[in-house]
Amino acid sequence: MLALLVFIGVLFLVILVHEGGHFFTAKLLGVRVEEFGFGLPPRLTKLFKKGETVYTLNWLPIGGFVRLYGEDEPDLERIKNKKRAFVTKPLWAKLIILLAGVTANFLLAGFLFGVYYFFKGIPQRSQTVVSIIDVLPSSPASKAGLKEGDKIELIYLKAGAIMVPRTPGDVVQFVSKYHQRRIYFKIRRPEGYKKTEIKEVSLRPVQIDGQWRIGVVISPLEIKFYPWYKEVALGVWFGVKESLGWLVVILMGLKDLVVQLFQKHSLPSSVSGPVGIYKITSDVAKTGWLNLMRLIGIISVNLAVINLLPIPALDGGRALLAAVSSLVPSRRIKKVEYWLNLAGMSFLLLLMILITIHDIIKFKVLP
Numbered sequence: 001m002l003a004l005l006v007f008i009g010v011l012f013l014v015i016l017v018h019e020g021g022h023f024f025t026a027k028l029l030g031v032r033v034e035e036f037g038f039g040l041p042p043r044l045t046k047l048f049k050k051g052e053t054v055y056t057l058n059w060l061p062i063g064g065f066v067r068l069y070g071e072d073e074p075d076l077e078r079i080k081n082k083k084r085a086f087v088t089k090p091l092w093a094k095l096i097i098l099l100a101g102v103t104a105n106f107l108l109a110g111f112l113f114g115v116y117y118f119f120k121g122i123p124q125r126s127q128t129v130v131s132i133i134d135v136l137p138s139s140p141a142s143k144a145g146l147k148e149g150d151k152i153e154l155i156y157l158k159a160g161a162i163m164v165p166r167t168p169g170d171v172v173q174f175v176s177k178y179h180q181r182r183i184y185f186k187i188r189r190p191e192g193y194k195k196t197e198i199k200e201v202s203l204r205p206v207q208i209d210g211q212w213r214i215g216v217v218i219s220p221l222e223i224k225f226y227p228w229y230k231e232v233a234l235g236v237w238f239g240v241k242e243s244l245g246w247l248v249v250i251l252m253g254l255k256d257l258v259v260q261l262f263q264k265h266s267l268p269s270s271v272s273g274p275v276g277i278y279k280i281t282s283d284v285a286k287t288g289w290l291n292l293m294r295l296i297g298i299i300s301v302n303l304a305v306i307n308l309l310p311i312p313a314l315d316g317g318r319a320l321l322a323a324v325s326s327l328v329p330s331r332r333i334k335k336v337e338y339w340l341n342l343a344g345m346s347f348l349l350l351l352m353i354l355i356t357i358h359d360i361i362k363f364k365v366l367p
Helices: 002-028 091-120 140-144 168-177 228-263 274-285 289-308 315-327 331-362
Strands: 033-050 053-068 122-125 130-135 151-156 183-191 195-203 206-208 211-213 216-219 221-224
Touching: 002 033, 002 053, 002 091, 002 274, 002 289, 091 228, 091 289, 091 315, 122 228, 130 140, 130 168, 130 221, 140 195, 151 168, 168 211, 168 216, 228 289, 274 289, 289 315, 315 331
Parallel strands: none
Antiparallel strands: 033 053, 122 221, 130 151, 130 216, 151 183, 183 195, 206 211
């Protein structure tokens, strides 16, 4: 039950931020917001009404929407209050409103990544230490007391080989070569900003997937902490960098999705929908609130990138159609825009159904 509540909370936050971007910019530019919906129609229930906006809960829990006055009305003569209608606004105002949701999601992601790095520390490449960035549960490293953030300064046998690791590959090579022996690690454990603690731990590797491992994820990056005022600035900077990094990753994933969908008529194994997001969210939530915040940032970037696609019914598609309508202002164009948005929504719902079925099979939700 707790995992389900966390999942609902995560979706609620990213959708609220996205639709809130549309809502507040529409209000700011004088457009009447008729409905603020959580989920997609058909409507489940009316939650409440505040001012001129009705807030609703809808049956399909895969998004949300803001219904603007006059947004889909092809006949301008039927709009009574033209000053408050979306369709009568200049193109620049329409684009601001349509792209505000995407902007809000990127801002949310940058903020969450910034908070993550503020508390976790700033990663920097080091030539002298190899850092542990994750420890697998129930692994030899976990049982020996190694922790995330530990820096491996020395690896050695009780009598014999010694290595000062410079790269993750050095650690892998040493463990593989001496897997039959008990291996000793000299680690530096950061405690706060200045104090460090030197520890020595010993462990015996285990064989996983045919390779000898100790159960850690290691990196040549060293985690450093700074005074809070520097930490804030560096955290925001690394948050922006990570947002841009995920932007590239998601775009490449979308390219693979389109290629495999049309060439092989199947979905890539890496693609996940609501079921997959629920599974990932429930697993990450167990590792701590900071990791959960980072996951929310990733989901927020994902939502922003998808909405930027030039597909009718998505923000990118609507912005493109709005630009075309401003260049060719006619009633026929408005009708074509309406039907294209309807077709785009139908395609997206069908794709979401296919991805959900794919998730059910992949994660073996049903017996």
